[in-house]
Amino acid sequence: xxxxxxxxxxxxxxxxxxxxxxxADVKFPAADPSPADIVYFPLNxxxxxxxxxxxxxxxxxxxxxxxxxxxxxxxxxxYGNVWRFGANESTExxxxxxxxxxxxxxxxxxxxxxAIPNKDTWTIIVNSETDKWGAFTYDxxxxxxxxxxxxxxxxxxxxxxxxxxxxSTDGANLIIGWDKTQVELxxxx
Numbered sequence: 655x656x657x658x659x660x661x662x663x664x665x666x667x668x669x670x671x672x673x674x675x676x677x678a679d680v681k682f683p684a685a686d687p688s689p690a691d692i693v694y695f696p697l698n699x700x701x702x703x704x705x706x707x708x709x710x711x712x713x714x715x716x717x718x719x720x721x722x723x724x725x726x727x728x729x730x731x732x733y734g735n736v737w738r739f740g741a742n743e744s745t746e747x748x749x750x751x752x753x754x755x756x757x758x759x760x761x762x763x764x765x766x767x768x769a770i771p772n773k774d775t776w777t778i779i780v781n782s783e784t785d786k787w788g789a790f791t792y793d794x795x796x797x798x799x800x801x802x803x804x805x806x807x808x809x810x811x812x813x814x815x816x817x818x819x820x821x822s823t824d825g826a827n828l829i830i831g832w833d834k835t836q837v838e839l840x841x842x843x
Contacts, residue, residue, distance in 0.1 A: 688719040688741035688815075695819040695826045695841075711843055712826065713748040714767070717741040718814045719832075726833035727771045736779070738789040739767045739830075740815055746784050753825070754842040755780060756801035768792060769830075775802050776830075776837045806836040 692715050694700055699710035719741035724730050731737050739745040744766040751762050755778075766784050770777040780798045808831065815832040825842040 686717070686742070688717040690715065690717050690742070691817075692716075693817045693819065696821070697819060710750050712750070712753070712819070712828075712841065714745060714817055714828075716745040716767075716815075716817060717743065718816065720815075721811060721813050721833050727835050728773065731771055733772045734770060736789045736792050737769050737771060738792075739769050742787070744768065744781075744784070744786045744788060744792075747780070749843075751843060755839065756799050758799040760798055765798060771835070772805075774805055776805060777802050778830075778837070778839050801839060803837045803839055806838075808834045808836055810834075812836075 692700075692713060694710045694714075695712040696708050696710070699708050699713075717740045727733065745768075746764060747767050748764050749760060749762050753760050760780060764784050766781045766786065768779040768781055768789055770779070778801050781792070782796045782798055783793055786792070811834050812831045816830075818829050819826045820829060821827075822840065825840065828839040828841060830837045830839070
């Protein structure tokens with residue numbers, strides 16, 4: 655019995671030392687200053703229990719840059735230029751069923767979102783190309799739809815670029831906010 659205990663103890667120590675050596679060799683990247691996030695419609699879809707019927711209709715994966723005291727629209731993000739709709743990789747949207755945006759029917763599938771911010775209106779773009787970094791290789795010929803939406807000026811600035819949904823009678827509204835700017839994109843389904 656004593657011998658078994660010694661063997662088990664030796665194996666445990668050897669295993670712990672081997673684990674320690676391999677994890678010490680791995681260099682993990684630092685946390686991203688613009689963390690990735692996900693928003694669903696309906697908002698509770700990923701938390702739904704098996705008995706619930708709340709299945710996702712839309713899922714958006716995006717990175718959330720911070721204001722950090724900077725002027726954002728018109729300065730950091732120049733008016734009239736295509737913007738990646740967040741930070742890092744281009745923002746991706748998945749429609750789990752057919753939707754209509756700006757009068758255009760869009761099949762279920764994965765797309766990217768871009769925007770052209772201006773002072774009073776934004777052009778929101780749904781593009782067929784995904785898995786790209788930023789808007790550096792944005793290809794307008796792959797646009798599915800472009801929709802102009804009015805800008806609402808906020809009194810209190812929003813620190814992180816933020817997305818959420820509100821329900822509407824015929825679908826949902828994608829609410830976009832950052833700094834003192836908010837826009838809303840109606841999505842029908």
